[in-house]
Amino acid sequence: MVRVLAADGSAPAAWSYRDLTGAALTLAARLQEQAQALGRPARVGLLAENSPEWVAADLAALFAGAVEIPVPTAFTAQQAASLLQSADLCLTDAAGEAALARWRTSTPQPVLPDGCPAVALDLPALTRAPRPAAPPQIPAHDQIVKVIHTSGTTSAPKGVQIRRHGLDELLTSLRARTxxxxxxxxxxxxxxxxxxxxxxxxxxxxxxxxxxxxxxxxxxxxxxxxxxxxxxxxxxxxxxxxxxxxxxxxxxxxxxxxxxxxxxxxxxxxxxxxxxxxxxxxxxxxxxxxxxxxxxxxxxx
Missing domain, CATH: 3.40.50 (Rossmann fold)
Structure with a gap:
C-alpha cells in the first residue's frame, strides 16, 4: 500500500500495490514499444516528487528494461540538464511539470535535449487501462537499469550507473539482515x-x-x-x-x-x-x- 498524507490531518489517499503494478505494466509496454523503435533500451528521465506516480514510473522502467534517470525537482536547470542530456523521454508528475516550467524561465538553454518529450504521468488513466498481454522485459543480469545523480556540490552532478545484478544483490543482502x-x-x-x-x-x-x-x-x-x-x-x-x-x-x-x-x-x-x-x-x-x-x-x- 502507498499512502499520501493529507496536510489537514484527514485520511490519507491510498493506492494498492496491485493498482500501481498494473499501471506500471501498462506504462512499461509503451516504453518497450519505444525501445523497439530505438533498437536499444529507452533512456527514461523521471522528474517527479515522492508520489504514487513516481512509484509507477520507476516500476515501469524496471519492467521495460529501460535505463531510468531520476532527477530531483529541487535541482537547478543546469543540474537537471546535465543528467537529462541523453534522455529519450522524460516522465513527469505535476511537480515535475512545474519544475520544467520554472527552468524554462531561468535559463535560455533547454533542459530536455532535442527530441526528448515530457510525458505527463496520468496514474488514474494508467490504472484503468487494459493490462498488456506481453510479459515485462526482464533486464539482463549486467544491464544498466538506473543512472543515479551525485550531489553536485563541487561541479555538475555526475551519473552513477547501477546495474541490475548490483541492485539484486543489495536487496538480497538487506532482506537477509532485516x-x-x-x-x-x-x-x-x-x-x-x-x-x-x-x-x-x-x-x-x-x-x-x-x-x-x-x-x-x-x-x-x-x-x-x-x-x-x-x-x-x-x-x-x-x-x-x-x-x-x-x-x-x-x-x-x-x-x-x-x-x-x-x-x-x-x-x-x-x-x-x-x-x-x-x-x-x-x-x-x-x-x-x-x-x-x-x-x-x-x-x-
Whole structure:
C-alpha cells in the first residue's frame, strides 16, 4: 500500500500495490514499444516528487528494461540538464511539470535535449487501462537499469550507473539482515531520486508486504529546504512510521525531542514522537551522529 498524507490531518489517499503494478505494466509496454523503435533500451528521465506516480514510473522502467534517470525537482536547470542530456523521454508528475516550467524561465538553454518529450504521468488513466498481454522485459543480469545523480556540490552532478545484478544483490543482502516487520509502515521524507530511498522506501516495503507513506503534495522534502525537517516532525504521528531514512540533521532533531522530556519512558517517548509505542528503525547516513542523547538510556543508532 502507498499512502499520501493529507496536510489537514484527514485520511490519507491510498493506492494498492496491485493498482500501481498494473499501471506500471501498462506504462512499461509503451516504453518497450519505444525501445523497439530505438533498437536499444529507452533512456527514461523521471522528474517527479515522492508520489504514487513516481512509484509507477520507476516500476515501469524496471519492467521495460529501460535505463531510468531520476532527477530531483529541487535541482537547478543546469543540474537537471546535465543528467537529462541523453534522455529519450522524460516522465513527469505535476511537480515535475512545474519544475520544467520554472527552468524554462531561468535559463535560455533547454533542459530536455532535442527530441526528448515530457510525458505527463496520468496514474488514474494508467490504472484503468487494459493490462498488456506481453510479459515485462526482464533486464539482463549486467544491464544498466538506473543512472543515479551525485550531489553536485563541487561541479555538475555526475551519473552513477547501477546495474541490475548490483541492485539484486543489495536487496538480497538487506532482506537477509532485516526483519519484514521493520517495513510495515515506512515514511519517506528524502527524495526518491536517491538510491538509498528507492531501496529502503520502495523496494524493501514492497518485498516485505508493508506500506510506504509520502508527505502531502507540495511539501518540501528533507534536504531540499531549510525548514523542511522541522515541518516534517508534525506529520510523524499521522504516519506512525516503523522505519525511515534520515540525514544527520533530522537525527539531531530526534535527539532534541528526546531531551525535551527526559523523565518519560521509552514507550511514552515513542507515542509522543511517532504516534505508536512499537519500535522504529531509523537509518542515518552522510555524517557522524551522537550514539546517545543526554537523556536517552539506549544508543540512538
Amino acid at each position: 526483519r519484514p516487520e521493520i517495513f510495515e509502515r515506512y515514511l519517506s521524507i528524502v527524495p526518491l531520486s536517491l538510491l538509498i530511498e528507492q531501496v529502503a522506501g520502495l523496494y524493501m516495503p514492497f518485498l516485505a508486504g508493508g506500506s510506504v507513506s509520502f508527505l502531502p503534495p507540495g511539501t518540501a522534502l528533507v534536504g531540499t529546504a531549510a525548514d523542511a525537517a522541522p515541518r516534517m516532525l508534525t506529520l510523524l504521528r499521522a504516519a506512525r512510521p516503523t522505519a525511515l531514512v534520515v540525514p544527520p540533521t533530522v537525527a539531531g532533531l530526534f535527539l532534541a525531542l528526546c531531551d525535551q522530556q527526559p523523565a518519560e519512558s521509552v514507550t511514552e517517548r515513542h507515542r509522543r514522537i511517532f504516534g505508536h509505542d512499537g519500535p522504529v528503525f531509523i537509518a542515518c547516513g552522510g555524517a557522524p551522529v551522537p550514539r546517545r542523547s543526554s537523556s536517552a538510556s539506549t544508543p540512538t543508532d
